[in-house]
Amino acid sequence: MSAINYAEKIPNNVNIGGDRTLQRALEHWQPRFLQWWGEMGPSDFKSADVYLRTAISVDAQGWAHYGATKMPDYRWGIFLADATPERKIGFGDAMGQPVWQQVPGEYRSTLRRLIVTQGDTEPASVEQQRLLGHTCPSMYDLRNLFQINVEEGRHLWAMVYLLHAYFGRDGREEAEELLARHSGDADKPRILTTFNEPMSDWLSLFCFTYFTDRDGKYQLKSFAESAFDPLSRTCRFMLTEEAHHMFVGETGISRVVKRTLEVMKEIGSDDPARVRAKGAVDLQTLQKYLNFWCSSSLDLFGSEISSNSAAAFASGMKGRPDETQYEDHVLRSSVFEMTLPDEKKEQVPMLNALNEVMRESYLKDCEIGLKRWNRMIERAGHALRLTLPSSRFRRSIGPWAGVPVDPQGKPLEKSLYEKRLSEWIPSPSDRAFVQSLMQRVIEPGKMAGWIAPPERGINNLPVEYEYVRRRSWSSWTISPGVLPNGKSSARSTRRKRTTAA
Ligand code: BYC
Numbered sequence: 001m002s003a004i005n006y007a008e009k010i011p012n013n014v015n016i017g018g019d020r021t022l023q024r025a026l027e028h029w030q031p032r033f034l035q036w037w038g039e040m041g042p043s044d045f046k047s048a049d050v051y052l053r054t055a056i057s058v059d060a061q062g063w064a065h066y067g068a069t070k071m072p073d074y075r076w077g078i079f080l081a082d083a084t085p086e087r088k089i090g091f092g093d094a095m096g097q098p099v100w101q102q103v104p105g106e107y108r109s110t111l112r113r114l115i116v117t118q119g120d121t122e123p124a125s126v127e128q129q130r131l132l133g134h135t136c137p138s139m140y141d142l143r144n145l146f147q148i149n150v151e152e153g154r155h156l157w158a159m160v161y162l163l164h165a166y167f168g169r170d171g172r173e174e175a176e177e178l179l180a181r182h183s184g185d186a187d188k189p190r191i192l193t194t195f196n197e198p199m200s201d202w203l204s205l206f207c208f209t210y211f212t213d214r215d216g217k218y219q220l221k222s223f224a225e226s227a228f229d230p231l232s233r234t235c236r237f238m239l240t241e242e243a244h245h246m247f248v249g250e251t252g253i254s255r256v257v258k259r260t261l262e263v264m265k266e267i268g269s270d271d272p273a274r275v276r277a278k279g280a281v282d283l284q285t286l287q288k289y290l291n292f293w294c295s296s297s298l299d300l301f302g303s304e305i306s307s308n309s310a311a312a313f314a315s316g317m318k319g320r321p322d323e324t325q326y327e328d329h330v331l332r333s334s335v336f337e338m339t340l341p342d343e344k345k346e347q348v349p350m351l352n353a354l355n356e357v358m359r360e361s362y363l364k365d366c367e368i369g370l371k372r373w374n375r376m377i378e379r380a381g382h383a384l385r386l387t388l389p390s391s392r393f394r395r396s397i398g399p400w401a402g403v404p405v406d407p408q409g410k411p412l413e414k415s416l417y418e419k420r421l422s423e424w425i426p427s428p429s430d431r432a433f434v435q436s437l438m439q440r441v442i443e444p445g446k447m448a449g450w451i452a453p454p455e456r457g458i459n460n461l462p463v464e465y466e467y468v469r470r471r472s473w474s475s476w477t478i479s480p481g482v483l484p485n486g487k488s489s490a491r492s493t494r495r496k497r498t499t500a501a
Contacts, residue, residue: 004057004079011077013058014161025164026078029175033156036179037072040127042149044134046072049469050146051458053244055079055154058237066459068469074150078161081236089227091329092316099229100316103166110308111228111317112167116174117191118219119159120181122152124195125212127183129205135438137202137448140457143467144248148209151241158234166230193396194296201434202451203256203281207293210249210369215300217242218321218362225319250369251454256281257373258452261380270382276433279449283377283384285430290386291407292425294366295394301359303398304338310351320358341403341411355398359391394425442473 004013009027016023038046049068056065058081087099103111126149136142156178163171181188189196194212199205220242223235263280264270272282302309312318313331320326328334336353338346350357366388374385390409392400404417407424426434437450445464447453457463 004055004077006056006075006077011075011079012161013079014165016078016161019165022165025172026161029160029164029172032176032179033076033153033160034072036123037126037153040123040130040182041153042071042126042133042146043130045146045468045470046070047470051143051461051465051467052147052150053459055237055241058082063240071146071150074153076150076154076157078157079154079237080230080233083229083233087229087232089316090225090323091319092227092314093330093332094227094316095329097227099227099232101229103228107228107315107317108167110312110315111231112163112170112174114223114312114318115159115162115167115231116178118223119156119163119174119178120191121195121216122156122159123178124181124183124190124192125208126152127190128195128197128199128208131200132202132205135202135440136442137438137451138441138446138453139444139467140454140463140465141202141252141451142442143458144244145205146468148245148248151245154241155238158238162230162234192300194293194300197296201431201438202252203286203289203434204293206249206252206256207289208249209245210253211290211293211297211366212300213242213245213249214362214365215297217246218301218358218365221321222318222358225321225323227316250372252451253286253369254373254376255452255454256286256450257283257376259450260286261376261382262452264382265380270384279437281434281437281450283382283386285426285434287386288424288426288430289434291389291393295389295425298359298363298389298391299395299397301362302355304340304356304359305348305352305399306355307352309354310349313351313354320354321361340399363388363391389424442468 004011005015005017008017010016010023010030016026047070050071051066052069052071052074053064053066054069054075055063055077057063058079089095089097089099129145129149132145133142136145160175160178163175165171167174181190183190184196184198199208217239220235220239224232224239226232226235260275260280260283263275263278267274267278269275270283272284275282276285309318313320323329331350331354334350335347336350336356338348338353338356340346370386370388377384377386387407389407390405392403392405392409393407395401395403403411404414405411406417406420412420422430437448439448441448444466445453445462453463457465458467461467
């Protein structure tokens with residue numbers, strides 16, 4: 001079952017050829033996807049040969065094949081982890097019963113909503129990152145960006161397969177809509193707010209892959225527990241790919257911190273202005289970017305008190321990540337003490353507090369990178385420590401939405417909050433400074449001045465390997481940067497290649 005059939009038009013390990021209607025529907029969607037990729041995927045690299053990893057089987061060992069591929073030729077397909085024989089529902093009111101191979105009628109619209117919401121984030125992130133190839137800090141990073149982009153494209157395929165195979169005409173219509181909404185589009189935006197945030201620099205990309213892809217890990221892990229077995233199997237395989245995206249985030253930020261510390265040592269100062277003058281990201285600016293992307297990603301867990309999450313858990317649709325680690329899998333008699341604005345404590349039925357339970361464990365997971373970066377800063381002899389913002393800071397969803405608190409979670413006057421916000425998240429001038437660092441570097445092995453080289457290359461190749469090949473870089477001009485919302489980007493003028501080394 002785990003071998004992937006690449007002979008078919010749509011590579012898959014679920015025998016879609018055995019269901020002619022499904023195969024036709026997916027083959028009808030395929031050219032629309034490719035058109036979307038052409039219009040909304042990475043701009044200007046369609047003919048480049050990129051050293052990409054492609055799944056060849058879903059086994060734990062050796063599922064990846066590496067080789068030079070043009071992105072539009074990437075074999076996007078449908079890969080599910082192998083079925084667990086006799087799998088039983090592991091939580092909720094139906095615990096112990098056999099898992100579902102079809103969608104129960106009463107859960108149809110909720111499951112569809114969850115799958116659509118998950119599916120919507122995948123193309124959204126590709127759209128957000130569309131123009132970043134223009135300003136890559138190295139060829140190694142450029143390749144990693146493209147690896148992430150093609151895998152997000154495949155994750156979209158994963159959700160579209162479920163919609164087509166299990167939700168009939170409604171599912172097919174939703175699959176069309178997944179290509180019709182666009183990140184940042186004023187009329188048809190993506191569903192979740194974080195996926196409408198513009199991403200015009202690589203510091204944002206590293207923060208996004210650290211924080212937002214980590215939400216992806218938590219959501220996929222909770223779907224991996226689902227009683228709807230095809231969803232569980234799909235998400236189990238997606239998680240193997242997701243790990244690389246978080247790696248790009250964590251190592252990307254580590255390399256920024258490393259380079260900044262080198263510059264601080266060179267100039268013998270931790271003065272942010274002097275660090276900036278030397279072309280590095282001062283730690284204070286990095287902290288603002290961490291605050292921005294972490295607080296935005298905290299909203300992705302939904303409201304602290306949610307009847308949606310209670311229903312999804314009780315029915316078996318969505319569990320908690322690594323459900324087996326818990327003792328109580330039914331949660332009908334436990335409560336969660338929640339602190340609400342005005343320091344009011346409320347006893348909330350545990351089932352309704354699951355978004356918050358997940359958000360708390362997500363924040364603990366986020367701490368791991370912070371500890372690593374702070375160790376680097378400490379070893380270099382500096383007192384500053386990077387921190388995560390409080391889960392109350394800058395929230396747009398739940399009881400803390402719009403409540404003015406500082407990054408430590410301390411309430412303050414709204415006017416003071418508004419005045420001080422630019423101390424905590426990137427101001428227009430911080431963004432302009434970071435943007436000024438975004439000069440394209442494409443000579444193999446060379447790095448932009450604001451980031452240290454990675455410790456190793458891809459798949460045991462050296463960092464200097466030519467991971468992205470174009471027939472000619474010297475004649476490379478950038479086509480007008482059209483953002484997903486149809487507007488021209490700030491970098492919309494055609495310009496000649498300029499490289500910083
Ligand atoms: N922005 O009861 P509530 C990833 C909506 S990332 C805008 O509080 P619930 C990836 C919510 O939809 C993982 N709207 O929350 C990462 C609902 O609207 P409706 C993505 C929001 O339902 C990087 C209403 O508010 N996967 O894979 O318990 C790159 C009340 O909702 C937001 C998923 O999210 C927001 N932030 O939980 C690429 C999993 N938050 O339905 C990919 C699927 C909430 O009343 N989604 N709302 O109109 C879910 O499980 C749930 O929908 C949520 C919300 C966890 C998002």
